[in-house]
Structures are given as C-alpha cells and as structure tokens.
Amino acid sequence: MAPKTYIADIAKYLGQEVTLQGWIYNSTQKGKLQFLMLRDGTGIIQGVIFKGNLPEELFDACLALTQESSVRLTGTVTEDKRAKGGYELQVSAVDIVQIAAEFPISPKEHGIDFLMEHRHLWLRSALQHAVLRVRHEVIRACRDYFDDLGFTLIDAPIFTPAACEGTTTLFETNYFDEKAYLTQSGQLYMEAAAMAFGKVYCFGPTFRAEKSKTRRHLTEFWMIEPEVAYCDLAMDMELAEGLLMKIVERVLENRREELLRLERDLSALEAIKRPFPRLDYDEASRMLKDAGSPFVFGDDLGAPDETLISQNFSSPVMVTHYPAAVKAFYMKRDPLRPERALCVDVLAPEGYGEIIGGGQREDDLDTLISRITAHHLPKSAFDWYLDLRKYGSVPHAGFGLGLERTVTWICGLQHIRETIPFPRTISRIYP
Numbered sequence: 217m218a219p220k221t222y223i224a225d226i227a228k229y230l231g232q233e234v235t236l237q238g239w240i241y242n243s244t245q246k247g248k249l250q251f252l253m254l255r256d257g258t259g260i261i262q263g264v265i266f267k268g269n270l271p272e273e274l275f276d277a278c279l280a281l282t283q284e285s286s287v288r289l290t291g292t293v294t295e296d297k298r299a300k301g302g303y304e305l306q307v308s309a310v311d312i313v314q315i316a317a318e319f320p321i322s323p324k325e326h327g328i329d330f331l332m333e334h335r336h337l338w339l340r341s342a343l344q345h346a347v348l349r350v351r352h353e354v355i356r357a358c359r360d361y362f363d364d365l366g367f368t369l370i371d372a373p374i375f376t377p378a379a380c381e382g383t384t385t386l387f388e389t390n391y392f393d394e395k396a397y398l399t400q401s402g403q404l405y406m407e408a409a410a411m412a413f414g415k416v417y418c419f420g421p422t423f424r425a426e427k428s429k430t431r432r433h434l435t436e437f438w439m440i441e442p443e444v445a446y447c448d449l450a451m452d453m454e455l456a457e458g459l460l461m462k463i464v465e466r467v468l469e470n471r472r473e474e475l476l477r478l479e480r481d482l483s484a485l486e487a488i489k490r491p492f493p494r495l496d497y498d499e500a501s502r503m504l505k506d507a508g509s510p511f512v513f514g515d516d517l518g519a520p521d522e523t524l525i526s527q528n529f530s531s532p533v534m535v536t537h538y539p540a541a542v543k544a545f546y547m548k549r550d551p552l553r554p555e556r557a558l559c560v561d562v563l564a565p566e567g568y569g570e571i572i573g574g575g576q577r578e579d580d581l582d583t584l585i586s587r588i589t590a591h592h593l594p595k596s597a598f599d600w601y602l603d604l605r606k607y608g609s610v611p612h613a614g615f616g617l618g619l620e621r622t623v624t625w626i627c628g629l630q631h632i633r634e635t636i637p638f639p640r641t642i643s644r645i646y647p
C-alpha cells in the first residue's frame with residue numbers, strides 16, 4: 217500500500233507512489249484527462265487522471281466531484297515546474313469519501329456578513345488559511361521568547377470575582393449563588409505568580425463587553441501577559457521591545473509566503489529596528505497639536521490620535537507617563553510627577569493602534585487601598601491581591617500584548633475579526 221502523506225511533504229516522495237487525503241478545491245476536464253486540485257490543509261496539488269488508468273465507472277464518478285468533496289488520491293509524484301508547488305500527482309486510484317453538497321462559498325465575491333455567517337466554511341479559503349498560519353507563528357514566537365528567557369507559564373483563571381480593567385466592560389455571569397465576571401486580564405494573578413516564580417507569563421482568552429463597533433475591538437480576544445518581580449518601567453519596555461522584534465523576525469523568517477499571499481508590504485516589517493522611539497505623554501500631545509488634532513490634553517489617546525503618532529515612525533512607538541486619571545487603579549505613579557502613571561502603551565506602525573498596554577504596578581499597601589476605594593471597587597474582592605503588598609512587596613512590572621491586534625498589524629488587515637478563527641463581537645456570537 218502506498219504511504220499516506222501530506223502535500224507539504226510531497227518533495228520527499230518524488231517518483232514514488234503516495235496517497236493524499238483531502239478535499240477538491242477545483243476540477244476541470246479535457247477529453248481523456250481530468251485535473252483535480254486537491255487541498256489537504258498543508259498545501260494544494262494538482263492530481264491528473266488519465267482515462268486509461270482508472271476503471272471506467274470510477275473515471276465517470278470523478279466527473280461528479282463537486283467543490284469540497286472529500287477524496288483520497290493515490291498516484292505517483294512527478295515534478296512539474298509550471299505547477300504551484302512544483303509537483304503533480306499522476307493518479308492511479310481514487311477513493312471518494314463523500315460527494316459534497318453545493319458549497320456556499322464560491323470564488324465569486326461574497327459580502328462580509330455572508331462570509332462571517334459561514335465562518336466555519338470560510339476557514340478553508342486561502343486567505344483565511346494564511347492569516348491563521350501567521351497567528352500560529354506569532355503565538356509560537358511569543359511562547360519561545362518567554363520560555364527562552366526562563367519565564368514560567370502560569371495559567372490565570374477565566375471566572376473572576378472582580379474587575380481588572382474598569383467596571384464598564386465586565387461580562388457578568390451567575391456563579392452558583394454568587395456573581396462572577398469573565399476575566400478582562402490575567403494580570404492580577406500574574407502579580408501573585410511573579411512573587412512566587414520571579415518571572416511568569418500567561419496566555420489565554422480575555423473578555424470585554426465592548427459596546428463600540430470598531431475595526432479594533434473584539435469581545436473575546438487573547439492576551440499574552442508577562443509579569444516580572446524586581447522590574448521597573450524601563451526594564452518592562454525593554455522586554456516588550458524584544459518581544460515585538462522576535463515576532464517580526466519570526467514571521468519574516470517562517471511566514472513570508474503567507475504574508476505575500478495577503479499582499480502585505482514586507483518592507484514595512486523589514487524596516488522595524490531597535491530601539492523603538494519612546495515618547496512621553498507630553499511629547500505625544502505636542503505632536504498631536506502640531507498635526508492639528510482636536511486632542512484635549514489630559515484625555516486618553518483615541519484611535520485617530522494613535523494613527524497620527526505612528527505615522528511619524530517606521531517602528532512601533534512607546535508612549536509613556538499618561539495621566540494616572542485615565543489609567544487603571546493598579547498603576548504606580550511617577551514619584552516625580554504623582555499625577556502621572558509609570559505606564560506604557562505600544563502603538564503599532566502604519567496606524568494599527570495600541571498593541572501593548574502595561575507598566576509598573578503600585579507596590580505600597582496603603583496607596584493601593586486608597587486607589588481601590590477611589591475607583592469604587594469592592595475591597596473584599598481584592599483582599600487576596602492586597603496580601604501581595606503585605607508579604608514581601610517588591611517593585612514589579614508587566615504588560616499585555618493583544619494577540620489579534622498584533623496579527624492585524626503583521627498581516628496588514630483592515631479588520632481584527634479576520635485574525636481569530638471564530639470572532640466574537642458586539643453583533644456576533646454565531647457560528
């Protein structure tokens with residue numbers, strides 16, 4: 217029996233007989249020949265069927281193969297310079313697994329709502345395939361980066377008793393006789409873990425009841441969150457810069473083909489260099505004013521402001537020292553300017569917006585208690601967190617990188633919804 221293999225590994229079998237298992241992408245017929253484009257998830261290859269090589273009934277049955285019909289093709293691997301991938305399969309046997317019903321997604325243009333409604337099938341298309349392969353590479357780069365630096369992966373819970381990033385975007389759920397919330401960030405748990413393991417990270421889904429319909433917001437997204445004990449803002453920024461360099465290097469190394477298929481301008485990614493520009497909030501606001509933005513000093517940066525700033529640089533920009541009033545309760549204040557937070561937002565180039573948020577954490581018990589009160593947060597839900605400031609509190613810092621925002625930027629996409637297999641937005645929870 218011919219060995220079963222994948223299209224990606226076909227080169228190893230030149231001149232030999234193999235069996236490929238996949239789905240029909242396209243088919244054409246020319247007299248005594250049928251050409252079946254087969255995809256198996258790892259690649260696409262053309263299978264050539266010559267009428268004389270198959271029993272007549274089988275040859276005729278193959279004529280009925282519709283788009284997405286599932287088949288096993290056995291044949292000899294030949295080289296063909298003109299073929300995509302460089303190889304063809306001279307088919308000697310066909311095992312039809314299922315004749316597919318009429319596939320709703322054809323090569324013609326479909327509206328985005330239709331495609332999202334059929335996301336479970338749309339995943340099979342070449343562009344979605346490319347995006348999700350880049351996503352996988354970004355995830356691998358993040359994990360390798362932290363693993364190689366000796367970080368320990370610590371998983372954070374999904375059900376939580378309280379808010380981390382403000383109460384307006386909490387998803388509430390019943391938890392037996394109590395109320396619980398879906399996590400907005402694993403950060404607070406990583407702070408506990410950093411005091412136990414020194415340097416840690418979590419990588420998991422996070423949830424925000426974002427009522428705004430934008431190209432950058434999902435209600436369920438994935439975040440990679442490192443946290444380091446004995447770390448200040450400057451060290452935290454170095455860590456973030458290294459992570460982004462690693463991501464860019466890895467996708468350029470391993471996912472060039474996918475990026476080109478997405479028509480990504482690779483030169484924009486190749487132009488990214490360390491050190492990234494660093495601006496404090498004051499410099500950023502001057503830049504916005506000079507560009508004629510209606511931005512009001514003291515406010516958080518809006519999406520158009522982030523775009524304006526990023527247009528001045530070819531690498532990601534690190535904006536620091538925002539007014540503490542627009543940031544979360546846990547941020548440590550700058551001792552020299554107590555109205556400012558020791559925080560950083562990293563803005564992606566080319567107007568893709570904030571991809572990282574983080575900074576140094578408040579490590580003093582009494583200050584933290586007063587912040588929790590000032591933010592009208594229920595202190596009882598934070599008693600465990602306050603313990604961390606009682607038992608060996610140290611300066612510490614961390615950040616969160618939004619995976620889908622990062623993939624949107626790396627792939628050069630218009631909308632974040634394409635970067636996650638099954639997007640959840642304000643208007644979508646199906647399929």
Ligand code: 4AD
Pocket residue numbers: 380381400401402403424426432433434435437439441442570571572573574575614615616617618619620621622
């Ligand atoms: O800036 P954020 O809110 O920071 C935190 O959650 C911190 N607790 C992280 C930490 O320090 N450990 O979110 C971090 C990143 C943002 O920069 C953005 O990339 C992404 O998460 N993000 C979203 N991505 C998609 N949809 C949303 N609704 C997002 N909200 C935040």
Ligand code: MG
Pocket residue numbers: 561570572573
């Ligand atoms: Mg943020």
